[in-house]
Amino acid sequence: MTDTKNVKSRGRPRNFDVDEAVGKAQALFHQRGYDAVSLADLTGALAINPPSFYAAFGSKADLYGRALERYAKTEGLDFDRLLAPEKPLNEALADLFDAAAVAYTTHPEATGCLVIEGARGGTDAVACDKAKTLWRRSRQVVRDVIADRAADRADEITDYVMAVLAGLSASARDGLGAARLRAIGRTASLAFMSDKAR
Amino acid sequence: MTDTKNVKSRGRPRNFDVDEAVGKAQALFHQRGYDAVSLADLTGALAINPPSFYAAFGSKADLYGRALERYAKTEGLDFDRLLAPEKPLNEALADLFDAAAVAYTTHPEATGCLVIEGARGGTDAVACDKAKTLWRRSRQVVRDVIADRAADRADEITDYVMAVLAGLSASARDGLGAARLRAIGRTASLAFMSDKAR
DNA sequence: AGGATTTTGTAGTGACTGATACAAAAAATG
DNA sequence: CATTTTTTGTATCAGTCACTACAAAATCCT
Incomplete structure (x- = not known):
């Protein structure tokens, strides 16, 4: 058209x-x-x-x-690939956090996630809503992929995953480099080693 | 004067x-x-x-x-109390995350941490710097308290702790309630159960 | 009372915000 | 060439931003 x-x-x-x-x-x-x-x-x-x-x-x-x-489209995390169904959950999340750590620091002058930081809003509610919509969409994708492996805890795990991504984005904006961000991601993924996460 | x-x-x-x-x-x-x-x-x-x-x-x-x-002064987290030296590190961090989860949701119309969200900046660089200064100060306090127990990994753990707090604040702004925020905090503190965190 | 000092309300300031009116310019179509 | 259509540059628009000039009002001090 x-x-x-x-x-x-x-x-x-x-x-x-x-x-x-x-x-x-x-x-x-x-x-x-x-x-x-x-x-x-x-x-x-x-x-x-x-x-x-x-x-x-x-x-x-x-x-x-x-x-x-x-x-x-061009820089967003490829959740479907990173959280591919054949991967164990802990490994998939570790990969996701690591990819985020790298993505959020690739542009030294534009750190963090455009969607996450935009969704935090400012003066313009319309613009904020546009970012929030994308953020919610990402959340839904993550939740769907996680639900295949842990249906009963999908919401809880999704909350955690999105919080970690937000924390990584904020830390990137704080000036932390890729190495320190990846270390954070590694620590965050420890919660899913073994069946500790009851 | x-x-x-x-x-x-x-x-x-x-x-x-x-x-x-x-x-x-x-x-x-x-x-x-x-x-x-x-x-x-x-x-x-x-x-x-x-x-x-x-x-x-x-x-x-x-x-x-x-x-x-x-x-x-009035609503900020009492790091010295929450991370009191006599507590085991994992317990102290669990308490800190839990306190943050509660604090960031006490005012339903003003969620998240004023300092963290302010430090993320907007139009006014001067105002942003004021928030950043307080954020850095908090970070220093956290680091000092952690260094007493794990001097070799103090920076790494501090990065993680501040990222978790930022993630909790962002999630609170996202609309998550205290219960879901506390669950995030619990999961985040699992990284320090046993000596998994190498 | 009279002078000194500080806060008050009225009424603005220039600078910047996102967004436009309007007509000339540049292309395709007939 | 003449018409139609779209984009261009010039010159703004009304509204909001943080911030002040100024004089009347309200207090204390002598």
């Missing part, structure tokens, strides 16, 4: 690449957070004027939504 | 209680976060006008600093 960019449309051609712009916006939002990125920052970084911005993205919050989706 | 309120000062008497005002501000900041509380919100809640506000508190960020200190 929505025309792709290679289809020649009618009027004056756009002077900038929309997908590339979403990527730049994603980086800005990840570095500074939604509130701290102004429209002037965005139009400055994209080298366009406000009318072009609004014609292309609708609003700041809408662009944020696209940046969030792009982040989830 | 700074005169206390019972000392009769010279000019027109103040029309509101400063300490009480700091308490109200603390509640507002805790509920919505620094950025989402405007000066109009504050002066409205305190039923005063901007000039009275600035004469009493200097700036919004300064009042935030006072609110943070008040929070640490």
Whole structure:
């Protein structure tokens, strides 16, 4: 329905690449957070004027939504792979925490998880809700995968897993490097060694 | 040096209680976060006008600093008590996580830790730094207490403890109640049962 | 009472926020 | 070429932000 960019449309051609712009916006939002990125920052970084911005993205919050989706697609954790059914639960969670530790520190200037930090909200409730929706979706995916192995404790374990991810993201924002983050993840996964977790 | 309120000062008497005002501000900041509380919100809640506000508190960020200190004094975790030297480490950490789970959910409209959430920053770097300073101070206290029992792994364990606290605060903001938060804390403390944590 | 001092309320300040009105420019279509 | 369609740049918009200038009001001191 929505025309792709290679289809020649009618009027004056756009002077900038929309997908590339979403990527730049994603980086800005990840570095500074939604509130701290102004429209002037965005139009400055994209080298366009406000009318072009609004014609292309609708609003700041809408662009944020696209940046969030792009982040989830390109940099988000692959829960289905990390928590593959054939892995033992303890091993799967250890892998998940380790992957998070690495992912949250790959960009030294944009640490932590864009979704988690965005879901913590600020001034704009609409933008916060967009992040919260993605966060809830991730939670649901995690819960479903865990439920296959420990149906009775799925909610409890999911609470713990999401809390650990949030803790890792916060620690990454605090400035902890990958090594220290991975150590945290290793300790967090100890809870599932043997059947200690009653 | 700074005169206390019972000392009769010279000019027109103040029309509101400063300490009480700091308490109200603390509640507002805790509920919505620094950025989402405007000066109009504050002066409205305190039923005063901007000039009275600035004469009493200097700036919004300064009042935030006072609110943070008040929070640490009145609602902050008592690390020295919770991590008392005579307790075994695993028990002490379990107590700490449990106390955090309770503290972060006592005010249903102001969940999580004011310091932790404030340290995650937003628009105002000065305000964020004030929270970060308190967060670092807490970290130092925790580290010192842990170092008495496990000097070689003090940093590693401290990283983990602070990450768990951040995860609990984030989960509280997510809407999890005390029971689910306490379950997270219990699971997080399993890492220190026996000598699994190598 | 009269002067000194501090807080008060009224009414603003400039700077920035996200978002637009409008017309010229640049392309496809007829 | 003329029309249609879309994007562009210029110049804003109203609203909110944290913050103040100023003078009247309310207290203490002499």
